[in-house]
Amino acid sequence: MDSARPSEASPLAHEFPRIAQLSRDELRELVETPANAHEARDQSAYLDALLHTLPDVRALYDEHEQLLHDVECAAAQNEQLRPVLLALRAQTRATYDEACAADAAWPAIEREMDEAYKVRILTLTKRFTPSALQTRLQLAMNEVHDESETLANAYVEGLPTSAAGDIIDDTTFVRQYRALRTLYHRRAMLLEQCARQRVQWHP
Template identity: 30%
Template sequence: MRVSARNSICVYLNLGFLCSLYHELEVSSFRVRDELRKETLQLAKENLEKEQRILELRNQCTIIRTSELAAAQDRLSDLERQKDEIMRSYSPAALLDKLQASMAKLDEESEELHQKFLEKDIDLATFVQKYKKIRTAYHKQALLHLAGKTSLH
């Protein structure tokens, strides 16, 4: 019986040791779980405290984003209007109109020069030189105008 009593004591001691070890693990586990719960609660409180600031910053970002977007869109609209004006002024029809206006101005200049000559305000040599220059420019523009009109139709 001694062997059996000794075995019983060993089993009892081993069980006691295991029970003690299990109890320590359980207590340690509760302690760790409790610490984790406390840390989680603390982090949650800190996050809740930051929530208002986050909302304020988000609103500021939205305001900045929309105001900058609006300004950029306004600038884009202005630039598109400028581009359209420039494109209109260089359209074939607009260029032909400008050419015709220039021709009319040259024609008027040549008529004024002719009138000065008739009134003897300028001498013949000066008249011929200036008149030839003006009429040559006029006819060059007239040819360009005719070529432009022909190519458009």
């Protein structure tokens, strides 16, 4: 059997040094058509074994194994995160549904707010109409009048005018009574001007 090997200077020996170590008979066994199924299986197994010894093939195989390992690790990590992701998905869906419901309900809420605002403005406007302000002025004038009368009666009868039970002296009575009556007459004059429509109210 011819056991000569390819020349080390040949392109085959340069690109595939592992194959260059094979004899011509071994190379012939790799490329010749098998005579039967048994030889075909042997040839295929031999060729696979030879290919896996080549550096480039080995590098590709190692790269494939690393990629497969990375994919398996990523799949395992995703499986661990699956419950969290499903819960987050459900929460996101619920939040989205709530947002849609709120968006659908907003027109009605906006109408209610607008109506409430109109009622509030109307109420405030009524409180500051000329007739309402005149009524409030009348009540305030009556309140000052009653307060001055109460002070005068307490002074005349010698009754206490404070929660502490103090009896008011002459000087204090004159000062307080004068202030109350002055305020009363000012409000009375303003009320009279209102009755004559000489006062313009500005809300």
